[in-house]
Amino acid sequence: MSSLFGARVQRVEDDRLLRGNGAYVDDLGEDALIAAFVRSPHAHARITGIDVSAALGVDGVVAIYTYQDLPERLAEPLPLLIPHPSLTQGKTPYPLANGHVNHVGEAVAMIVARDRYVAEDAEELIDVSYEPLPAVVGIENARSAEHLVHADVPGNLAARAVQEHGDTAAAIAAAPHVLELDLHIERSASTPLEGRGVLARWDVQAGRLHMWTSTQTSTGVRAAVAAKLGLDLADVDVTTPDVGGGFGVKIVHPWPEEVLVPWAARQLGQPVKFTEDRREHFIASAHERAQAHHVTVGYDDDGRILGLDVRFWHDNGAYVPYGLIVPIVTSTQLLGPYKPGAYKVEFDSLYTNTVLVTPYRGAGRPHGCFVMERTVDAIAAELGLDRTVVRERNFIQPEEMPYDQGLIFQDGRPLIYDSGDYPALLRKLKDLIGWDEFAATRRAAAQEGRKLGIGLACYVEGTGVGPYEGGHVVVETSGKVKVATGLTSQGQGHQTVLAQLVADELGVPLSDVEVVTGDTRRFGYAVGTFASRTAVMSGSAVTLAARKAKQKALRVAADALEVSADDLVITDGVVHVKGDPDSGIGLGTVAVLSNPLRYAFDEAAKAATQFAGGADMRRPPV
Amino acid sequence: MNNAEQAHEVRLTINGAARTAIVPARRLLSDCIRHDLRLTGTHVGCEHGVCGACTVLLDGVPVRSCLLLAVSADGAEITTVEGLAEPDGTLSPVQQAFAECHGLQCGFCTPGFLTTITAGLRAVPQPTDEQAREMVGGNLCRCTGYQNIVAAVHRAAELRRERATGQADGAPRRPGPGGAA
Numbered sequence: 019m020s021s022l023f024g025a026r027v028q029r030v031e032d033d034r035l036l037r038g039n040g041a042y043v044d045d046l047g048e049d050a051l052i053a054a055f056v057r058s059p060h061a062h063a064r065i066t067g068i069d070v071s072a073a074l075g076v077d078g079v080v081a082i083y084t085y086q087d088l089p090e091r092l093a094e095p096l097p098l099l100i101p102h103p104s105l106t107q108g109k110t111p112y113p114l115a116n117g118h119v120n121h122v123g124e125a126v127a128m129i130v131a132r133d134r135y136v137a138e139d140a141e142e143l144i145d146v147s148y149e150p151l152p153a154v155v156g157i158e159n160a161r162s163a164e165h166l167v168h169a170d171v172p173g174n175l176a177a178r179a180v181q182e183h184g185d186t187a188a189a190i191a192a193a194p195h196v197l198e199l200d201l202h203i204e205r206s207a208s209t210p211l212e213g214r215g216v217l218a219r220w221d222v223q224a225g226r227l228h229m230w231t232s233t234q235t236s237t238g239v240r241a242a243v244a245a246k247l248g249l250d251l252a253d254v255d256v257t258t259p260d261v262g263g264g265f266g267v268k269i270v271h272p273w274p275e276e277v278l279v280p281w282a283a284r285q286l287g288q289p290v291k292f293t294e295d296r297r298e299h300f301i302a303s304a305h306e307r308a309q310a311h312h313v314t315v316g317y318d319d320d321g322r323i324l325g326l327d328v329r330f331w332h333d334n335g336a337y338v339p340y341g342l343i344v345p346i347v348t349s350t351q352l353l354g355p356y357k358p359g360a361y362k363v364e365f366d367s368l369y370t371n372t373v374l375v376t377p378y379r380g381a382g383r384p385h386g387c388f389v390m391e392r393t394v395d396a397i398a399a400e401l402g403l404d405r406t407v408v409r410e411r412n413f414i415q416p417e418e419m420p421y422d423q424g425l426i427f428q429d430g431r432p433l434i435y436d437s438g439d440y441p442a443l444l445r446k447l448k449d450l451i452g453w454d455e456f457a458a459t460r461r462a463a464a465q466e467g468r469k470l471g472i473g474l475a476c477y478v479e480g481t482g483v484g485p486y487e488g489g490h491v492v493v494e495t496s497g498k499v500k501v502a503t504g505l506t507s508q509g510q511g512h513q514t515v516l517a518q519l520v521a522d523e524l525g526v527p528l529s530d531v532e533v534v535t536g537d538t539r540r541f542g543y544a545v546g547t548f549a550s551r552t553a554v555m556s557g558s559a560v561t562l563a564a565r566k567a568k569q570k571a572l573r574v575a576a577d578a579l580e581v582s583a584d585d586l587v588i589t590d591g592v593v594h595v596k597g598d599p600d601s602g603i604g605l606g607t608v609a610v611l612s613n614p615l616r617y618a619f620d621e622a623a624k625a626a627t628q629f630a631g632g633a634d635m636r637r638p639p640v
Numbered sequence: 641m642n643n644a645e646q647a648h649e650v651r652l653t654i655n656g657a658a659r660t661a662i663v664p665a666r667r668l669l670s671d672c673i674r675h676d677l678r679l680t681g682t683h684v685g686c687e688h689g690v691c692g693a694c695t696v697l698l699d700g701v702p703v704r705s706c707l708l709l710a711v712s713a714d715g716a717e718i719t720t721v722e723g724l725a726e727p728d729g730t731l732s733p734v735q736q737a738f739a740e741c742h743g744l745q746c747g748f749c750t751p752g753f754l755t756t757i758t759a760g761l762r763a764v765p766q767p768t769d770e771q772a773r774e775m776v777g778g779n780l781c782r783c784t785g786y787q788n789i790v791a792a793v794h795r796a797a798e799l800r801r802e803r804a805t806g807q808a809d810g811a812p813r814r815p816g817p818g819g820a821a
Contacts, residue, residue: 028740031747037725263748509783
């Protein structure tokens with residue numbers, strides 16, 4: 019059987035997405051009430067009063083909530099998801115502002131109404147009195163700390179962390195050459211084309227919650243919402259339907275809306291939905307990546323880096339619910355394929371009066387790569403050396419693998435590279451892009467009036483991070499294979515890729531495998547989708563689960579066929595003796611045999627009855 | 641403000657079917673299509689005419705449904721993504737081309753691209769690369785980048801020609817994986 023692993027197949031997701039049959043959160047819940055939010059127009063202000071009386075009179079308004087209405091657990095700040103020893107001043111937002119707003123877009127009041135139009139009518143009538151405070155915007159202002167974002171956080175400093183491998187100061191002091199560089203990377207917005215969205219249904223009779231949310235971690239949302247609403251995990255289902263892009267912003271959880279919407283649905287006994295609009299996304303959903311870096315590098319006449327000191331400042335916005343992941347990733351991934359004689363990195367994570375900053379498309383890696391590659395290019399320029407030569411001279415060599423960078427990575431484990439042949443990669447790259455012939459290429463282009471330039475960058479990425487994912491594989495009596503894994507999908511094609519793995523492992527056609535992701539009803543334990551981890555983590559999990567299912571199928575079929583399981587194989591969904599494809603039984607029938615009901619409810623079950631009893635009448639049939 | 645809003649009857653022919661919606665004057669066409677008529681394939685990405693996700697064909701012309709009031713479309717013939725496939729359920733050339741060229745990932749922007757290109761190829765059946773890029777210049781995709789989408793424009797043009805001449809390379813026409821609608 020030809021392998022589907024790595025084969026080019028058409029995505030199973032595409033047919034429904036191309037026909038307009040996708041199901042994103044806002045496509046669901048046509049009977050739901052709609053939640054909308056009053057958001058702060060100030061970057062920093064004290065709230066001196068909120069008057070909702072006029073808004074309550076709007077026809078179609080069902081409820082309006084402010085901080086004062088929130089019960090005990092919801093009145094606490096949202097969780098700090100990823101604590102870190104150096105994060106000594108970790109601030110997280112309240113679901114609705116508690117007396118202060120710390121960025122434009124911070125939620126102040128929630129309106130629940132018949133539709134969004136009515137909710138926005140009411141929003142205009144809610145009178146919030148603000149006493150504006152000086153706003154801290156930008157890394158320079160955060161560092162100077164003339165004004166504070168949080169009155170009890172001196173220097174606007176959320177965290178300061180240092181890692182060092184070797185004696186960097188001594189290495190730089192002894193180096194024949196020293197360069198200093200200031201490198202900045204800009205701030206921007208995450209902007210998946212579908213904003214955030216939450217739909218919640220409270221089942222009054224069962225006392226259970228079902229919510230649909232546009233997230234990168236349905237299990238994370240489930241745990242957080244259960245904790246905030248005082249529910250047992252077993253009474254909360256979270257489904258992640260089609261998601262219109264995640265890019266990191268949707269790994270943050272729970273967003274204020276993700277706890278307020280289900281709470282309101284329970285309060286009101288009616289489904290409630292929130293759909294973020296684009297304006298809200300720009301001001302109320304996480305931004306990404308503003309950092310300033312100061313590099314001091316000492317190197318020898320050949321361009322070898324003897325000591326590298328990187329000091330940088332990370333703008334984390336007004337809150338740090340997702341901890342220090344971005345600056346930690348920058349500080350540890352910065353070295354890429356290189357091995358400086360000594361390396362010291364120190365960062366400050368700083369509060370500003372702007373919406374919070376999260377991991378986003380690279381999550382700190384682009385920053386580190388940018389800093390390192392600019393530094394290597396600067397060394398080459400100073401020494402008049404080819405840029406690839408300086409890179410080669412600083413590479414970790416293949417025979418040095420596995421290589422310990424002497425740092426602790428974002429997952430709390432040592433940063434050890436398992437393998438790699440960077441010199442070979444660079445040679446291949448140079449050949450592919452014609453690096454050595456570029457001078458001639460440029461001259462030829464110049465004669466045609468075209469100005470050509472060339473650049474390159476090297477990069478090592480830590481992906482597939484743990485700690486785990488799980489997989490569940492069930493063969494239906496129809497012979498169809500149902501696969502579930504807990505992490506979510508935002509367009510990566512998991513339904514296709516995971517099905518390829520399971521189809522290969524089980525020996526069934528790809529079209530017989532159906533994969534469900536991000537639904538806690540189908541798989542309750544998962545971490546989430548980020549850092550290119552699905553193929554490694556869930557891919558491995560479903561493969562192992564399919565392998566176990568196959569072993570069981572072979573054992574059951576062996577009993578039924580009265581042969582050794584070692585003599586059986588599965589081809590196109592049929593278990594048969596090797597070399598005798600006509601001798602077999604379908605996987606659907608095997609599924610019946612593994613759970614004998616004694617009733618011939620369909621063809622597969624009817625076929626299964628012929629095996630009932632087996633050889634030994636003292637034993638159950640299977 | 642406290643009085644119930646005046647409602648208006650809007651008659652549309654949408655994907656070939658006559659439909660009526662009772663909506664307030666301020667109801668956006670995008671909201672009317674999605675929430676009143678329950679055709680949720682049309683997506684809203686920005687609500688100010690920038691991203692193109694909500695594009696539908698109004699009397700054959702691509703328009704941003706988030707920039708039109710439903711009442712202003714009264715009497716119009718509208719095609720949404722749900723109306724692009726052939727009557728027998730076969731994916732349209734543009735839909736088929738997106739599947740073949742991996743022109744989508746999360747699928748949220750896709751309906752707007754499909755409707756835009758469907759109209760674009762009617763006007764320019766054999767686009768140059770520059771024309772193909774111009775055709776999708778008003779639509780945003782955040783997942784894939786645009787290379788495969790531009791490739792899909794060219795492939796769709798090819799499929800249209802093949803279907804117009806009956807059969808391609810003597811190969812029989814294959815129904816889409818979804819079968820009959």
